[in-house]
Amino acid sequence: MKKFSGSASQDRPSILLVDDNVHGLVARKTVLKDLGYEISTATSGEEALAIISQGKVDLIITDYKMPQMNGTELIAQVRQSCPAMPIILLSGFVEPLGLTEESTGADLVLSKSAGEVGHLVRSVSRLLNYRIPRKPAAAQKQLMKKSVRSVS
Numbered sequence: 001m002k003k004f005s006g007s008a009s010q011d012r013p014s015i016l017l018v019d020d021n022v023h024g025l026v027a028r029k030t031v032l033k034d035l036g037y038e039i040s041t042a043t044s045g046e047e048a049l050a051i052i053s054q055g056k057v058d059l060i061i062t063d064y065k066m067p068q069m070n071g072t073e074l075i076a077q078v079r080q081s082c083p084a085m086p087i088i089l090l091s092g093f094v095e096p097l098g099l100t101e102e103s104t105g106a107d108l109v110l111s112k113s114a115g116e117v118g119h120l121v122r123s124v125s126r127l128l129n130y131r132i133p134r135k136p137a138a139a140q141k142q143l144m145k146k147s148v149r150s151v152s
Contacts, residue, residue: 012038013128014056018048018074019063019090028061031117032124045069049077059127061120064091064099072085073103086127088120 011051019025023042029039040057042048046069051057060078064071071089078085089106091099099109108123110116 011135012036013058014038014040015124016040016042016051016057016060018042018045018049018060018066018071020044020066021063024063027119035121037124045071045077047117048074052078052082059086061086061088061124062092064089064093064097064104071106072104078132079105088123088127090116090120114126 015032017025017028017039018041019028020043025041025043029041029150033039035098044066045062048060048062052060060074061073062071065111066074069077069145071091075087078087088103088108088110089099089107090110090112091097092112094100094109101107101109102121107127110119110123
């Protein structure tokens with residue numbers, strides 16, 4: 001699998017959309033393509049892994065609930081070979097399942113809702129333009145405690 005190069009500064013950043021619901025793929029693809037992104041689609045985690053291994057992908061947007069391999073399983077596999085790959089997890093079950101960035105490995109977890117498109121567009125722009133290295137939640141808390149102590 002190709003390593004994430006972080007070259008979102010190219011003319012057309014490449015986004016991989018993964019969802020077993022074709023209607024959801026088409027809707028998101030249309031919106032993101034109209035904004036100038038290069039879009040690839042996959043209807044399964046296995047298909048997504050094949051696309052990632054074949055070419056350049058700058059960001060992945062995956063649904064959570066899919067047969068054979070769900071979104072968190074896909075994220076875990078991508079993180080093994082591309083730990084810095086920006087990933088957004090979408091789900092209609094964010095709150096009931098308690099899906100968070102820490103529990104899923106995604107950079108962002110977004111709920112499928114009426115405001116999804118706006119949140120998705122802003123999130124994609126932010127992840128591609130302002131990439132901040134991922135840190136485990138525990139490490140962030142330790143760092144904040146040390147910062148507070150040094151200021152005191």
